[in-house]
Amino acid sequence: MANRTAAEPIRTPLTIEDGIDFSVIELLFFAYRDFTSDPDEILADYGFGRAHHRVLHFVNRLPGLTVAELLDVLKITKQSLARVLKQLVDTGHVVQIQGLQDRRQRELYPTAKGRTLALALARPQSRRIAAAFHDATPAERRAVERFLKAMVDPELRAQIDKLPGE
Amino acid sequence: MANRTAAEPIRTPLTIEDGIDFSVIELLFFAYRDFTSDPDEILADYGFGRAHHRVLHFVNRLPGLTVAELLDVLKITKQSLARVLKQLVDTGHVVQIQGLQDRRQRELYPTAKGRTLALALARPQSRRIAAAFHDATPAERRAVERFLKAMVDPELRAQIDKLPGE
DNA sequence: AAATTTATGTCAACATGGCTGACATAAATT
């Protein structure tokens, strides 16, 4: 397979001269890696993972959202969701309530326990963000928020606008 | 287990009034979700995943880095790395060369094939970033880069400074 | 009223990419 001749190593690094913004690509990788490391440590104490965190987060931010709506935000399959959601319900962090108008739907709400955990997970992330903005002007903050929002697929930006205001 | 009484649902959303910057937390989640979706589609054609992408990226940006250095950047175990690295070597995207001074080390280099793939993966990400910066001033760009860098753990920022300049 | 569609749940099997622990080898260092 592959080649008969040993493939030659390339010894020069890729740089901005190749026409690509590697530095921001890498900044996003490192920033996100460390941004998620804070809650990961807390979650480990509960036997939960990042998947539980995401569910708990959006159930707290959009109480009463349906299973279908949550799937749409998370972009995972219902079978993936089912496992983590069941654990969150079994441990009393989330409750499911049958929809009033449409009784097929299951509205998802946090319990007091689920709210407390969601806050505990968000706190170190918020602290990290506040520290990163420490020397920034209000205009610079807005520029960062505009940039991040513009990174999202246009047709999915509506999801952001549905979330409770800032 | 849990409680005898059905846990009460909380019907009010978490908001900024809870003292936490939820909007930036969510912007980071959505931005990163879509930022990684571009290369994911290309990788699927090769039977590769995000793990291959990360290895290929840093081998191209830091040709000749050793296995230990790569582990330090990725923050994974050598057993995790071994699987994806072996596939990249077997498919002729990466070559390993014994270190000259220290012959225990394996220096990692991209091949022409590996460089081409790394560029193909970075291109849509760079395009997305360029589009997100479209209406930003140079000062605003710098503010975004400062913010992202400040989000990284201080002791790990040295890793960023080792990468080829912008 | 009957047929169809929709929202959800569930079972089974599988893939990826993390992890730990144990052990092997060759080369460098002490």
Added chain:
DNA sequence: AATTTATGTCAGCCATGTTGACATAAATTT
């Protein structure tokens, strides 16, 4: 000569994603 270091490898486990198939109840359409 003994020890440490850089790397590789085997085995097994776990979390979290996937697809496909099927079940149920409720809403909607015919």
